Every structure is written in C-alpha cells, then in structure tokens.
Amino acid sequence: MPDSLPCIVLTGRPNVGKSTLFNRLIRSNRAITHDRPGITRDRMEGVVRRAGLPVFGIMDTGGVTLDAHAAVTEGPDGIRGFEQDILRQTETALGRAQGAALVVDGREGLHPLDEHLAAYLRRAGLPVLCVVNKVDGMELEDELTAEFHSLGFPLVAASAEHGHNISLLAEELVAMLPENRQAAPEAPALRLAMLGRPNAGKSSLINALAGEERMIVSEVAGTTRDSVDVRFTLDGLDYVFVDTAGVRKRTKITDCVEKYSVNSALKSSSKADLTLLVLDAAEGVGQQDKRLMDMLDTRKSPFLVLINKCDLAPRQSLTRLRQNVRDMLVFCEHVPVMPVSALTRRDIGKILPMAKKIYDECQVRVSTGRLNRAMEEVLARHQPPVVKRTRARFYYLTQAETAPPTFVFFVSDAERVPENYVRYLERALRKLFAIQHAPMRIRLRSSHQKKTRARTS
Ligand code: GDP
Numbered sequence: 012m013p014d015s016l017p018c019i020v021l022t023g024r025p026n027v028g029k030s031t032l033f034n035r036l037i038r039s040n041r042a043i044t045h046d047r048p049g050i051t052r053d054r055m056e057g058v059v060r061r062a063g064l065p066v067f068g069i070m071d072t073g074g075v076t077l078d079a080h081a082a083v084t085e086g087p088d089g090i091r092g093f094e095q096d097i098l099r100q101t102e103t104a105l106g107r108a109q110g111a112a113l114v115v116d117g118r119e120g121l122h123p124l125d126e127h128l129a130a131y132l133r134r135a136g137l138p139v140l141c142v143v144n145k146v147d148g149m150e151l152e153d154e155l156t157a158e159f160h161s162l163g164f165p166l167v168a169a170s171a172e173h174g175h176n177i178s179l180l181a182e183e184l185v186a187m188l189p190e191n192r193q194a195a196p197e198a199p200a201l202r203l204a205m206l207g208r209p210n211a212g213k214s215s216l217i218n219a220l221a222g223e224e225r226m227i228v229s230e231v232a233g234t235t236r237d238s239v240d241v242r243f244t245l246d247g248l249d250y251v252f253v254d255t256a257g258v259r260k261r262t263k264i265t266d267c268v269e270k271y272s273v274n275s276a277l278k279s280s281s282k283a284d285l286t287l288l289v290l291d292a293a294e295g296v297g298q299q300d301k302r303l304m305d306m307l308d309t310r311k312s313p314f315l316v317l318i319n320k321c322d323l324a325p326r327q328s329l330t331r332l333r334q335n336v337r338d339m340l341v342f343c344e345h346v347p348v349m350p351v352s353a354l355t356r357r358d359i360g361k362i363l364p365m366a367k368k369i370y371d372e373c374q375v376r377v378s379t380g381r382l383n384r385a386m387e388e389v390l391a392r393h394q395p396p397v398v399k400r401t402r403a404r405f406y407y408l409t410q411a412e413t414a415p416p417t418f419v420f421f422v423s424d425a426e427r428v429p430e431n432y433v434r435y436l437e438r439a440l441r442k443l444f445a446i447q448h449a450p451m452r453i454r455l456r457s458s459h460q461k462k463t464r465a466r467t468s
Contacts, residue, residue: 017068017110020072021071021114022113022114023075023114024076024115025076031172032171033057055071059181061181067188072097072100073097074090075131076097083095110184111132112184113141114142117143117168121159121161133163140183141166143156149175151168154456155168156168202282204280204285205252206280207300211290215319216287217241217252217255220245240254248363276303286313286315287315288316290316291318291319292318308340314346315346315347315369316340318333318336320354321357329350333348345449345450349362365448372416372445372449375413403424405420407420408421416444417452418453420436421458423457424457428455433455440453
C-alpha cells in the first residue's frame with residue numbers, strides 16, 4: 012500500500028464479519044472469508060478504489076476481545092492463546108491509520124465486547140465509524156441499528172455478505188478521513204411550509220414575517236402556479252418558506268382554481284423542517300384542517316397552528332375556537348396554538364422564535380448515561396402497571412434518532428406496556444429533556460435477555 016494513501020483499520024470482536032467486509036470493500040478475495048484465526052495470517056491490507064483510482068488503504072485485523080478494563084479476555088476457539096497478539100497487531104494498525112471502522116453484528120445485537128472495544132477506540136483518538144454488519148436490507152436498518160447508537164459513533168448499516176450499502180459505506184469512510192472533512196457548513200436556512208385554506212391569510216402572514224418586498228420576488232409573471240420559495244433573513248437567521256404556490260398576492264384570490272388538498276399540503280410540509288398551519292379566526296376550523304393535523308401528527312412532522320385574523324373574532328369566540336383546536340389535538344398536546352393577526356401584527360414576533368425552538372428541540376440528542384438515569388427515575392416515580400399478572404421490566408433506554416427525537420425502551424415484554432403508560436413515559440421524558448413542542452417517538456422493543464444491556468456510568 013502506498014505510504015501517501017490515507018488508511019482505515021477494520022476492527023471488531025470475533026465473528027462479526029470483518030474479513031467478508033474487507034473483501035467487499037477491496038472487491039477481491041484476498042482475505043480468508045472466515046473471521047476466525049486472526050493471527051495465523053498476516054495482517055491483510057488492501058486498497059479501496061473509486062473509478063479505478065486508489066482512494067484509501069484498508070487494514071483488516073483479528074477479532075479483539077477486551078474486558079471492561081481494556082485487558083484482553085479469552086476469545087473463542089479459533090483465536091484462543093492469540094488474544095494478546097491480536098490486540099498488539101490492532102494497536103500497531105491504529106497507530107498507522109487515520110480512521111477506524113468498528114464492525115458490529117446487527118443480528119446479534121450489542122455485545123459487551125463491542126462496548127469495551129468502542130471505549131478502547133475512543134481513547135485512540137481517531138475518527139470512528141460504526142458499521143452494523145449483517146443487516147440484509149433497508150427495511151431492517153432502523154430496528155437492527157437502534158441499540159448501537161449508545162456507542163456514540165456515527166452508524167452505517169451494511170451487509171458484507173449480500174453487498175447491501177457497501178458503496179455507501181465506502182463513501183462514509185472516505186468522508187471520515189481528516190483530509191476530507193469539510194469545515195462545518197454555514198447554518199442552513201430553516202425551511203418552513205405555510206399551509207391553510209385559501210384566504211386564511213397565508214400570504215399576509217408571509218408578508219408580515221418576511222417583509223412586503225420579499226413577496227414581490229415570487230410574483231414574477233408566470234410563477235404564480237409554480238412552487239416558489241421565499242427566502243429572508245431575520246436577526247441573523249435564514250428562513251425559507253417553501254412551495255408557496257398557493258400563497259399569492261391578494262388581488263389574485265378571486266382565482267378559485269386554488270384547491271386545498273391535504274395531499275399537496277403534505278407534500279409541501281415534507282419539504283420543510285417545520286409546518287405552520289394557518290386557520291382563519293372568522294371561519295373556524297374545518298374537516299380538512301383536522302385531517303391535516305391528524306396526518307402531521309401521524310407522520311411526526313413538527314408543526315404549529317396559527318389562528319390568524321384574531322382581530323376579527325370577539326374574545327369569547329376566539330377562546331372557543333382555541334379550545335376546539337386543542338380538542339382536535341388531544342393526542343398532541345405539545346403542538347402550540349397561537350392566535351395572531353397579520354393585519355394588526357399581534358404576536359407576529361412570536362412566530363419565528365417558536366418555529367426555531369421547535370426545530371432546535373427536534374435536534375436534541377441525549378447521552379446514553381443520562382437516558383438510563385432518566386429511565387430509572389421515571390420508573391421509580393410511577394412504576395409500570397401489572398398486566399396479566401406480570402409487570403413489564405424495563406432494561407435499557409436508547410435514542411435511535413433525532414428529528415424527531417426517537418427513544419427506544421428495551422423491555423421484557425412490550426405487549427404488557429399499556430398505551431397510557433407509554434404516554435406517561437413520553438410526558439416524563441419531555442419534561443426531563445426540555446422537549447416541549449417538538450414531536451417525539453417512543454418505541455418499545457421486547458428483548459428477552461438482559462445480557463446486552465450497556466452499563467454506562
Ligand atoms: P391566503 O390565500 O391564505 O394567502 O390569504 P391572504 O393572505 O391573501 O389573505 C386573505 C384575505 O384576508 C385578504 O383580504 C387579507 O387582507 C385578509 N387578512 C389576512 N390576514 C388578516 C388578519 O390578520 N386580519 C384581518 N382582518 N384580515 C386579514
């Protein structure tokens with residue numbers, strides 16, 4: 012391997028499929044395709060190419076078996092007696108490398124040896140990508156990678172045997188190398204979708220928020236039917252209203268071609284980070300609005316509800332309308348409902364800060380240590396109910412995703428955790444992690460063994 016080429020080490024406990032992965036990456040059969048005797052062969056080195064050109068070097072190593080104190084423990088048959096040599100070999104490889112891939116077995120789940128090796132790699136100070144191997148298809152990715160998030164490395168799911176995600180993996184490895192790391196990109200604009208029935212006041216609100224002159228940009232002849240993005244900057248932050256096709260200048264409202272279809276609304280909202288649903292205080296809330304709120308909730312899209320034209324509604328009817336909307340949102344209490352007026356500018360200044368807050372809450376990531384302390388606390392305060400004579404046991408809590416924050420509880424039997432207890436868990440986590448207005452997902456996964464539980468201190 013040329014010295015000038017950056018180099019990545021494949022590491023992992025025995026039998027996770029490192030050699031098969033190594034072969035896949037270098038597209039040859041140079042390594043032995045069993046992950047067994049790590050020491051009887053030389054360290055395998057190869058070159059990963061793109062379009063025929065070498066991109067990075069890769070070193071395969073034997074299966075590492077470390078205990079919680081980073082001392083070698085006895086490995087399986089094939090490597091017994093060689094554990095110390097394998098560790099030394101891995102150490103040498105890490106010393107020469109610019110990055111490491113920690114290969115784990117998605118089918119077997121998180122193993123204490125993975126955690127010990129992860130801790131060891133963290134101390135090595137190299138960038139690390141965790142490769143969840145043996146994930147044979149996209150549909151399995153979420154489920155099989157969930158518990159590995161606790162290792163704290165970026166993850167890629169792949170199948171060395173079936174070739175799933177191999178080129179993605181190669182790309183991620185390249186991107187991890189220090190020389191390819193780009194400076195953090197400038198903060199991207201917050202993308203907003205403004206939805207609501209025609210005449211609810213969407214254009215007026217965009218004008219009120221972005222300034223009149225911005226809408227004129229989107230009023231170039233011929234663009235009224237196309238999807239138009241309205242960009243503006245406020246207090247140093249960039250915003251974009253996406254897909255403002257239905258949002259036009261007041262004079263054009265007589266055009267009744269404009270429809271309010273839930274489908275196209277959802278399409279716009281999927282292009283955005285956040286959706287603003289506009290209601291008209293004078294018209295109340297309709298079935299379409301309700302359907303849209305239900306769909307946004309089901310999809311866990313972050314959104315907020317604006318009751319516009321509140322200058323037209325007497326206080327009592329505004330209170331009633333607000334209550335109606337709240338009733339429709341009974342299972343998503345977190346969604347803010349804000350009375351505003353584009354005309355008088357009442358509370359217009361609160362809209363974007365709230366949007367930004369929801370967006371920030373969507374990005375929250377909680378460390379595994381904190382999650383599991385939180386879990387103990389939440390269970391102690393209000394223990395799970397007895398269902399069919401047993402109480403579900405809760406083993407472990409991990410965060411699988413952000414945007415929206417997705418928390419996975421590993422429990423003895425998910426069937427024994429009733430819906431209202433899940434809602435309690437959600438409310439409790441929201442309070443502890445200050446996730447007030449963003450959507451959140453709570454998942455339960457039955458896990459019969461406690462053995463894979465990651466103990467973090
Ligand atoms: P869009 O179809 O949702 O984009 O609605 P427009 O922004 O074009 O507004 C429809 C009509 O409602 C226009 O005549 C606006 O002047 C009026 N309007 C918009 N916002 C307000 C408001 O806060 N108060 C009152 N009284 N009228 C409003």
